Amino acid sequence: MKKIIIGNTDLEVAPINLGGNVFGWTLDEKKSFEILDAFTDKGFNFIDTADIYSHWVDGGSGGQSETILGKWMKERGNRDNIIMATKVGGASGTHPVDTSxxxxxxxxxxxxxxxxxxxxxxxxTHFDDEKTPVEETLEAYDEIIKAGKVRYIAASNVSPERLIESMEVAEKNGLPKYQALQPHYNLVERTDYETKYAPLAEKYGLTVFPYWALASGFLTGKYRSEEDFSKSVRGESVKKYLDEKGIAVLNALDKVSEKHNTTPATVSLAWLLAKPNLGAPIASATSTKQLQTLFDAPELALDQSDIDLLDTASK
Structure with a gap:
């Protein structure tokens, strides 16, 4: 499997980033281990989590996802084979966003x-508090990189202005630079990334790992009517996509997936992988069947007519 090098680093990752938000939330430890084993057995090595996963959903303090991942790596003895990404700065329970x-x-x-x-x-940087000077945040990263606790840094929910400022301050002061960007980007959420962030990813050589790559499951095609929203705990969060544009995207996905004898989810991820600077879409899975749709995406080569059809439907 072809690996991608992240930014200006020596980190090599396979082209699917497994989302760890479900570990300790919709998946218990045993099921999480099964998904992780199946993922790595196929040669994938890149896992994404955060300090606030997974009880951010009900106001808890989080940490369950990291705990499960820690136990799994310890039991499997595979830490050296895994590229582990986690995050700091997100709000959890009563704790606000903080990048001090x-x-x-x-x-x-x-x-x-x-x-x-x-x-x-x-x-x-999971979320930027937008009040801590970027120098302070980068100096903290510099300290923990020099201590060997962190290898490289990346940015998720940081405004374009603060991202530019961070890159300029890092350059000027010899501080660590962000090497990757994790934006909200998929077939039904294009404008913000493509207009504000894609030019910055290009300018600064950032490798892009989009979160909610399947729009909370909407792009799997399983939500096509109001009645479908009860199918999962995420159902309510996809209501906003079931409009004229969303239905047009699903119809285009149906056409392309039928042509290639695959699934809408696989096509959605393959569309992302065809974009410039895109490293690996982040997607979670709660079953081996769902995992297979992720595994199939890097193998699917969409032709220009497929991409044009999806681009037009999702504008």
Whole structure:
């Protein structure tokens, strides 16, 4: 399988990034281990989590996903084969978004403890509090990189302005630079990324790992009517997509997936993989059947007519 090198790093990842938000939420430890084993058995090595997963959904403090991943890596003895990404700065329970140096230095140690590891491969600014000076945040990252706790840093929910400022401050002061970008981007959420962030990814050589790559399951095609929203815990969050544009996207996905004898989810991920600077879409799975749709995406080569059809439907 062809691997991708992240930004200007020595991190090589397979082209699907497994989302860890379901571990400890919709999947218990045993089921999580089964999904992780199946994922890595196929040669994939890139896992995404965050310090606040997975009880952010009900106001808890999080950490369950990291804990499960730590136990799994310890039991399997495979830490050196995994590229582990986690995040700092997200709000959890009563704790607000925080990218201060104090918070980062405290939080990284808790993540390392839960992950049962000495280092994090890729450490994201999950959300930017937009008040901590970017110098302070980058100085904190510099400290933990020099201490060997983190290898490289990346940005998720950071405004274009603060992202530009971070890159300029890093360049000027010899501080660590973000190497990857994790935006909200998929067939039904294109405008924000393509107009504001894609030019920055190109300019700064950032490798892009889109989250909600399947629009919370909408792009799998399983939500096609109001009655379908009760099919999963995520059902309510996809209501907004069931409009004229969303139905047009599903129809286009049906055509392309039928042509290639595959699924709408696989086509959706393959469409992302065809985009410039795209490294690996982030998608979670709660069954081996769902995993197969992820495995199939890097193998699917969409032709220009497929891409044009999907681009037009999703504009």
């Amino acid at each position: 140096k104090k918070h980062i230095l405290e939080t990284v140690d808790k993540s390392l403890q839960r992950l049962q590891t000495d280092y994090i491969d890729l450490y994201y």
